[in-house]
Amino acid sequence: MKKTIVRSVSTAALLSTVFAGSASASTYTVQKGDTLTKISLKYQTNVPKLKELNGLTSDRIYANQTLTVTVDAAVQPAAPAPAPAPVSTSDYVIVRGDYLGKIAKQFNTTVSELKSLNGLTSDLIYPGQTLKVSANAATTPPPVVAPVAPVTPPAESSATSVYSVVKGDTLSKIGLQFNMSVQELKSLNGLNSDMIYVGQKLTLRGQAAVTPPVTVAPTGEFATAFVNVAQSVMGVPYAWGGSSLKGFDCSGFIYYAANQAGKKIGRYSAEGYYSRTFYVDQPQPGDLVFFENTYKQGISHVGIYLGNDQFIHADEKKGVSIANLSNPYYTAHFDGFKRFY
DSSP: OHHHHHHHHHHHHHHHHHHHTOOOEEEEEOOTTOOHHHHHHHTTOOHHHHHHHHTOSSSOOOTTOEEEEEEOOOOOOOOOOOOOOOOOEEEEEOOTTOOHHHHHHHTTOOHHHHHHHHTOSSSOOOTTOEEEEEHHHHTSOOOOOOOSSOSSOOTTOOOEEEEEOOTTOOHHHHHHHTTOOHHHHHHHHTOSSSOOOTTOEEEEESSOOOSOSOOSOOOSHHHHHHHHHHHHTTTOOBOTTOEETTEEOHHHHHHHHHHHTTOOOOOOOHHHHHTTEEEOSSOOTTOEEEEESSSSSSEEEEEEEEETTEEEEEETTTEEEEEETTSHHHHHHEEEEEEEO
């Protein structure tokens, strides 16, 4: 009988606490490089909740800003929901260069299943984060799949064809049409300059290029123009410090495409554009994609995101061309997606 009384008092005290509605708040001081998604993951909440708690109308935050991150308020106890069927899971610790698509392939699952299993509201993850993955899937060796829609034909292909130059042609235009870089055209035809003439026969490698593999339409007037300008100069050769149709480096390419698309910005390095943009959790075509520690420490390369893990950039060997984030090199150096202020 004594034990029964103790339990009754304990239950009453608990109910009193629950219905008292007492609450306490915790705060966090924003650090450089923080995003709402990163903070929400750290405090096991979500972006809409953080915005609601802090009266934010956008995702923009700044260093040293104080945010309310949790409010430990007691709530009305809800009727227990039926327990879901147990799912056998194991833990995976994210390493540098990981993204949800890559992890999903590795564990033979899908991005949607990973997000559902881990309560994720966006595709943003970070090194050191622990994700739950299906234990059954984890034991299945990932299928060996070739990269989807390669931008250029395999290097070992020896098939060639001949093209007759017509009025208005340039090496860049022909390269775009046949999915080759200007340097490849010049090397294959023994050209020492970009000059060609009507009626000239050029040897081409492989078949004519298919429709560019961008399947996601940009949203917004600037983003649409930005992507269109970028694709219109495919094949322009790489030139260190270049920012014209004679040649681009990665940041010069961004400068040219943005200004041609109507956004008047200065000529900066990749780091300069990095500091003039903000992180986005769900990238759209027309956003910038940044890479670090390529030829130097820190932010050192930038391209324009096209959707479906593809981006267009000024490549040192291929000139302006399309690449895929699933390429191990870009995966290893990937920093994140950002958008112009």
